[in-house]
Amino acid sequence: MSTSSQIETPNRWQGIIHRYAEFLPVSEATPRITLCEGNTPLVSAENFVSAIGGKFSLYLKYEGLNPTASFKDRGMTMAISKACEKNAEVVACASTGNTSAAAAAYAAKAKLKCVVILPHGNIAMGKLSQALIYGAETIAIKGNFDDALRIVRELGETGRVEVVNSINPVRIEGQKTAAFEICDQLGRAPDFHFLPVGNAGNITAYWKGFKEYFDRDHTDKKPRIFGFQADGAAPLVDGAPIKNPETVATAIRIGNPASWDGAINAAKESNGMIGKATDDEILHAYKTIAQSDGIFAEPASAAPLAGIIQAVKRNEIPAGSIVTATMTGHGLKDPDRALSTAGTEPILVEPNTASVMKAIGM
Ligand code: F0G
Numbered sequence: 001m002s003t004s005s006q007i008e009t010p011n012r013w014q015g016i017i018h019r020y021a022e023f024l025p026v027s028e029a030t031p032r033i034t035l036c037e038g039n040t041p042l043v044s045a046e047n048f049v050s051a052i053g054g055k056f057s058l059y060l061k062y063e064g065l066n067p068t069a070s071f072k073d074r075g076m077t078m079a080i081s082k083a084c085e086k087n088a089e090v091v092a093c094a095s096t097g098n099t100s101a102a103a104a105a106y107a108a109k110a111k112l113k114c115v116v117i118l119p120h121g122n123i124a125m126g127k128l129s130q131a132l133i134y135g136a137e138t139i140a141i142k143g144n145f146d147d148a149l150r151i152v153r154e155l156g157e158t159g160r161v162e163v164v165n166s167i168n169p170v171r172i173e174g175q176k177t178a179a180f181e182i183c184d185q186l187g188r189a190p191d192f193h194f195l196p197v198g199n200a201g202n203i204t205a206y207w208k209g210f211k212e213y214f215d216r217d218h219t220d221k222k223p224r225i226f227g228f229q230a231d232g233a234a235p236l237v238d239g240a241p242i243k244n245p246e247t248v249a250t251a252i253r254i255g256n257p258a259s260w261d262g263a264i265n266a267a268k269e270s271n272g273m274i275g276k277a278t279d280d281e282i283l284h285a286y287k288t289i290a291q292s293d294g295i296f297a298e299p300a301s302a303a304p305l306a307g308i309i310q311a312v313k314r315n316e317i318p319a320g321s322i323v324t325a326t327m328t329g330h331g332l333k334d335p336d337r338a339l340s341t342a343g344t345e346p347i348l349v350e351p352n353t354a355s356v357m358k359a360i361g362m
Pocket of ligand 1: 072094096097099196197198199200201202251298300301328329
């Protein structure tokens, strides 16, 4: 919100509402609660493509570089701004960790009370630390994400809290701006877009964004959307909700996605697909992209990379294609997984050059 003590800063990036207001349900009356999210880089991953034997260009939308280190900030600037416009006093969400981090940060900025409900024992350490340091009321339940979302829906029905999960449609509106940015950065729409799927809000948002840009003549095509779930949490692929989802990619450990229809539509309308990758495939892609191109994304973000490896094996991506994929969250969110996956440890030596040279084989 601008106050009289603030100067005008026209050249400063001021977040996705400022940049894409004409595409969003906002008006002059909507307060703008922003941490300057969006404008994330589209990084070329040519080494990864060579390593897997592809003949196309791959660009990664590095959403881990948002203010709370995931794509959720795009939806949350909208959800919290609209909550303020409605004079809400309390916001609440269920989360596997990233939504809660974003809700806690934007609620702090807006001076709203924030309640986050998390599945106990299945939240990456970085994400839990975010909810706590931003000052959210943090509740851990002895259940999974699907249980937490059920409780949050019920809290919403009391009329006393504003739900900021992606069942709130303004979240989808904010998140669709990532598709706009990809098209703006490429100067065209990609041929394929790959992304991870959990509660399925983001795949719904991307497809909406790509369609709107096409409909308003900003692009002359729409990409095929390829969404990837984790093997032990793939209800959209298996065709039915899963009671006890399991995967190392805790961000997408979800058995009954809220935006089920949105995900199925995106895949169908775009002539794409929803696939699944095993934990081994996910961790292999996670380590490969870090070591081939210097991109540290969290395990869930590696699901679409595992999907790209599968697509190359099936010969599904024609030579010369432009492929994009969303790296939804930063790798530092989940340091425990990085340490266990790297498979190496620091080498402890005496404090002299000879010992270091010996240790590094020189
Ligand atoms: N990648 C990351 C890093 C996520 O945190 C999520 C979802 C997804 C992918 C999947 O996106 O749910 O829109 O299909 N995280 C939610 C959360 C569930 O609570 O942070 P989706």
